[in-house]
Amino acid sequence: MKKILLLSLALMMCSFAVLAQAADTDPVGNVPALGSMKSTAGDSMQPANDIIQNIAADKDLSIFYKFVNSANLAETYESKGPITIFVPANEAFESLPPGKLDTLLKPAHVWELTHLLAYHAIAGKFSAKELHKRINKHKGSTTLTTISGGKLIAKTDGNNNIILEDETGGQCIISRSDIAQSNGVVHIISKVLLPKPKAV
Numbered sequence: 001m002k003k004i005l006l007l008s009l010a011l012m013m014c015s016f017a018v019l020a021q022a023a024d025t026d027p028v029g030n031v032p033a034l035g036s037m038k039s040t041a042g043d044s045m046q047p048a049n050d051i052i053q054n055i056a057a058d059k060d061l062s063i064f065y066k067f068v069n070s071a072n073l074a075e076t077y078e079s080k081g082p083i084t085i086f087v088p089a090n091e092a093f094e095s096l097p098p099g100k101l102d103t104l105l106k107p108a109h110v111w112e113l114t115h116l117l118a119y120h121a122i123a124g125k126f127s128a129k130e131l132h133k134r135i136n137k138h139k140g141s142t143t144l145t146t147i148s149g150g151k152l153i154a155k156t157d158g159n160n161n162i163i164l165e166d167e168t169g170g171q172c173i174i175s176r177s178d179i180a181q182s183n184g185v186v187h188i189i190s191k192v193l194l195p196k197p198k199a200v
Helices: 008-020 051-055 059-070 074-078 090-094 100-104 106-117 128-137
Strands: 083-088 122-125 140-147 151-156 164-165 170-182 184-191
Touching: 008 059, 051 074, 051 083, 051 170, 051 184, 059 074, 059 083, 059 100, 059 106, 083 090, 083 170, 090 100, 100 106, 128 140, 128 151, 128 164, 128 170
Parallel strands: 083 184
Antiparallel strands: 083 122, 140 151, 151 164, 164 170, 170 184
């Protein structure tokens, strides 16, 4: 939990790291080609493994895993936690503008990437049942604070699916919930969550 609380400091430090970058290379290799998301995203995860171990083992989450490594956030998601993380499957990245994937992996954009990834996690362990409970308690929607300091709105649709609304008004559905991790829980989401842009 201490590592999560220190993340805001780490995010500020990233802005200084950006200025020190001289090369414009991709440190983790090319982003895999986008294809159809398989319905088995998350199946390879084991409850005894931490979030990073499980994401690394799931080929349907390979883009998010590459992003985490590029932003040096693996240690945060390996911490004791607990952490709840909303992980976009590979297909979810198709909603980003053309060229955005490659841009985010460039060293000059590490601050933007770090902020984006941290916007997909909240401190604590929140199951789908707990999210439904909070939504009902607050009469239809509840606000979640991410470890980046941003806000997400959680609500339900007519089929009782949990919908997440980001700071730009974009919405995604939790397509698979409650995948147990040794340090928290993973929910698979249908689109990438976008925070408001932050000045570096």
